[in-house]
Amino acid sequence: xxxxxxxxxxxxxxxxxxxxxxxxxxxxxxxxxxxxxxxxxxxxxxxxxxxxxxxxxxxxxxxxxxxxxxxxxxxxxxxxxxxxxxxxxxxxxxxxxxxxxxxxxxxxxxxxxxxxxxxxxxxxxxxxxxxxxxxxxxxxxxxxxxxxxxxxxxxxxxxxxxxxxxxxxxxxxxxxxxxxxxxxxxxxxxxxxxxxxxxxxxxxxxxxxxxxxxxxxxxxxxxxxxxxxxxxxxxxxxxxxxxxxxxxxxxxxxxxxxxxxxxxxxxxxxxxxxxxxxxxxxxxxxxxxxxxxxxxx
Amino acid sequence: xxxxxxxxxxxxxxxxxxxxxxxxxxxxxxxxxxxxxxxxxxxxxxxxxxxxxxxxxxxxxxxxxxxxxxxxxxxxxxxxxxxxxxxxxxxxxxxxxxxxxxxxxxxxxxxxxxxxxxxxxxxxxxxxxxxxxxxxxxxxxxxxxxxxxxxxxxxxxxxxxxxxxxxxxxxxxxxxxxxxxxxxxxxxxxxxxxxxxxxxxxxxxxxxxxxxxxxxxxxxxxxxxxxxxxxxxxxxxxxxxxxxxxxxxxxxxxxxxxxxxxxxxxxxxxxxxxxxxxxxxxxxxxxxxxxxxxxxxxxxxxxxxxxxxxxxxxxxxxxxxxxxxxxxxxxxxxxxxxxxxxxxxxxxxxxxxxxxxxxxxxxxxxxxxxxxxxxxxxxxxxxxxxxxxxxxxxxxxxxxxxxx
Numbered sequence: 001x002x003x004x005x006x007x008x009x010x011x012x013x014x015x016x017x018x019x020x021x022x023x024x025x026x027x028x029x030x031x032x033x034x035x036x037x038x039x040x041x042x043x044x045x046x047x048x049x050x051x052x053x054x055x056x057x058x059x060x061x062x063x064x065x066x067x068x069x070x071x072x073x074x075x076x077x078x079x080x081x082x083x084x085x086x087x088x089x090x091x092x093x094x095x096x097x098x099x100x101x102x103x104x105x106x107x108x109x110x111x112x113x114x115x116x117x118x119x120x121x122x123x124x125x126x127x128x129x130x131x132x133x134x135x136x137x138x139x140x141x142x143x144x145x146x147x148x149x150x151x152x153x154x155x156x157x158x159x160x161x162x163x164x165x166x167x168x169x170x171x172x173x174x175x176x177x178x179x180x181x182x183x184x185x186x187x188x189x190x191x192x193x194x195x196x197x198x199x200x201x202x203x204x205x206x207x208x209x210x211x212x213x214x215x216x217x218x219x220x221x222x223x224x225x226x227x228x229x230x231x232x233x234x235x236x237x238x239x240x241x242x243x244x245x246x247x248x249x250x251x252x253x254x255x256x257x258x259x260x261x262x263x264x265x266x267x268x269x270x271x272x273x274x275x276x277x278x279x280x281x282x283x284x285x286x287x288x289x290x291x292x293x294x295x296x297x
Numbered sequence: 298x299x300x301x302x303x304x305x306x307x308x309x310x311x312x313x314x315x316x317x318x319x320x321x322x323x324x325x326x327x328x329x330x331x332x333x334x335x336x337x338x339x340x341x342x343x344x345x346x347x348x349x350x351x352x353x354x355x356x357x358x359x360x361x362x363x364x365x366x367x368x369x370x371x372x373x374x375x376x377x378x379x380x381x382x383x384x385x386x387x388x389x390x391x392x393x394x395x396x397x398x399x400x401x402x403x404x405x406x407x408x409x410x411x412x413x414x415x416x417x418x419x420x421x422x423x424x425x426x427x428x429x430x431x432x433x434x435x436x437x438x439x440x441x442x443x444x445x446x447x448x449x450x451x452x453x454x455x456x457x458x459x460x461x462x463x464x465x466x467x468x469x470x471x472x473x474x475x476x477x478x479x480x481x482x483x484x485x486x487x488x489x490x491x492x493x494x495x496x497x498x499x500x501x502x503x504x505x506x507x508x509x510x511x512x513x514x515x516x517x518x519x520x521x522x523x524x525x526x527x528x529x530x531x532x533x534x535x536x537x538x539x540x541x542x543x544x545x546x547x548x549x550x551x552x553x554x555x556x557x558x559x560x561x562x563x564x565x566x567x568x569x570x571x572x573x574x575x576x577x578x579x580x581x582x583x584x585x586x587x588x589x590x591x592x593x594x595x596x597x598x599x600x601x602x603x604x605x606x607x608x609x610x611x612x613x614x615x616x617x618x619x620x621x622x623x624x625x626x627x628x629x630x631x632x633x634x635x636x637x638x639x640x641x642x643x644x645x646x647x648x649x650x651x652x653x654x655x656x657x658x659x660x661x662x663x664x665x666x667x668x669x670x671x672x673x674x675x676x677x678x679x680x681x682x683x684x685x686x687x688x689x690x691x692x693x694x695x696x697x698x699x700x701x
Contacts, residue, residue, distance in 0.1 A: 077511065083506075086314060100302070
């Protein structure tokens with residue numbers, strides 16, 4: 001397990017990280033989300049030893065992360081970078097060898113990954129001859145070729161076309177299923193919601209929410225999606241209920257006060273008219289994110 | 298995986314990627330071919346010294362009809378001098394004096410007198426004139442005396458045309474070898490200077506390339522900065538050494554095969570020593586240049602930023618050229634022990650054979666100490682600056698960087 005424990009870091013007057021703590025468990029995809037400049041990249045760079053934390057510590061399997069442990073990590077930095085004039089296959093092989101694989105094994109794995117990311121036919125092309133999306137596939141292969149135990153990927157989906165997004169998602173799911181701990185940052189919240197069971201939301205250097213997405217969705221006030229064939233005034237009999245969406249034709253999204261039982265709403269709805277829908281409506285990640293970010297700022 | 302293995306992997310990549318380039322392969326082969334030809338040139342052009350004609354033909358006037366002894370003596374004169382004699386009949390003594398004074402004839406022999414008389418220009422009028430007149434007079438006299446002893450033409454010729462004893466140069470050692478050593482030293486120096494700058498520039502550009510393409514962040518998630526630096530210097534150094542050997546080995550081998558090549562037999566160890574000075578110099582310059590390169594973002598910044606490093610190297614070139622003239626002068630002595638200038642000065646002094654073993658040792662140690670110091674210094678700057686990919690990094694900030 002990767003644990004970020006009380007990480008703090010400033011750059012001059014700017015507080016990049018302020019007491020940041022969360023866990024990344026093996027076998028799961030953990031989405032790391034937050035507005036631009038919130039501190040995602042700084043936190044990931046601290047894990048990878050590219051920046052030092054002023055306070056706090058990042059640990060892997062209970063021990064502070066050092067150089068030898070990072071050998072078991074795979075990393076895709078925010079600013080992509082490989083050798084522009086080096087051939088694609090040579091590039092992947094080189095990084096495999098740097099991780100201690102033998103020449104033959106490195107070559108075999110490079111071929112496997114080229115096939116996996118769909119670039120077998122470009123094996124002997126120079127990197128700079130590839131489109132940006134394809135360069136990103138090579139970058140992923142480089143991060144994964146040594147079969148790391150932890151993946152730290154900074155914005156792996158940015159700039160990818162839908163086909164490449166699908167390839168990347170499949171690869172990440174597959175790695176997590178194989179027991180790898182995966183931490184990745186993204187602004188594509190729908191994608192994160194689709195892929196991740198775990199999330200960490202950061203705003204202005206502080207973690208505003210983290211844990212299992214399902215828990216976070218349950219944690220707030222109860223939300224109900226109700227469709228009643230009646231004017232919306234039926235809600236007025238329920239004190240403290242907030243209407244956060246009204247679609248005409250009787251469809252409303254309600255947020256209940258903490259002490260209210262949903263049964264009270266059901267009774268009122270049945271009394272108002274024909275009930276067509278009555279279902280819990282947990283907040284999407286986007287909503288959780290906006291709530292958390294607005295609440296924090 | 299050990300640090301050493303990672304260093305070797307980095308070096309391997311540099312060698313594979315750059316060594317496979319057509320420019321490098323072509324340059325190396327052409328250098329080796331050019332050096333083979335150059336090394337053989339002295340033997341091809343030199344030929345046999347004894348066959349060389351010492352000078353142009355000599356115009357000699359004859360007044361009257363020479364008796365057989367005078368004719369024999371003039372014949373032998375050409376053999377002794379190794380020059381052809383063109384004999385011209387002159388009408389009388391006055392005409393002979395006039396022609397010699399005017400320079401139309403180098404000298405004349407008056408065969409009308411009972412004893413032949415040599416007519417020469419006034420003393421100092423022409424270079425070697427006095428010697429020529431004296432030699433002519435001597436041979437005429439000897440021929441006459443030997444004839445008086447009853448010797449025939451063949452015996453007289455055998456006596457006069459004896460094999461001369463060897464003439465040695467007054468300077469120490471063989472003058473030709475000294476000249477050739479100077480040529481080798483000069484060539485070695487210019488080659489060392491040029492290749493050190495070329496491969497030094499490769500180091501700077503390689504460092505900037507990794508930084509500007511951002512690959513360095515991926516690299517440093519698997520490598521320590523010092524291992525990356527060491528591997529790069531090692532890999533590019535190996536390519537450099539290959540090129541140095543491509544020049545040095547043909548020079549030595551071809552010279553030995555042709556027997557009288559560019560590299561005199563005694564200078565062979567000194568030429569191979571150039572390889573040693575190259576290695577020491579490269580370690581020193583490459584470390585400093587890598588440290589400098591890590592502060593930069595763009596290749597176009599390289600030239601201005603490396604200027605302060607290049608200046609002492611150019612200074613070393615001037616000191617080394619001074620050492621060619623005076624290998625024991627003060628500039629040469631000082632230059633031998635300042636790490637940045639020592640590789641070049643010592644290439645000249647060792648190739649000339651003008652450095653004692655302890656001087657070489659001391660100089661090598663000073664370069665090595667400088668190299669270790671520079672590596673530590675550059676390693677720290679490199680580690681502090683290499684991950685700062687936004688804008689030019691100040692030396693002070695790189696030094697204070699908190700990366701381990």
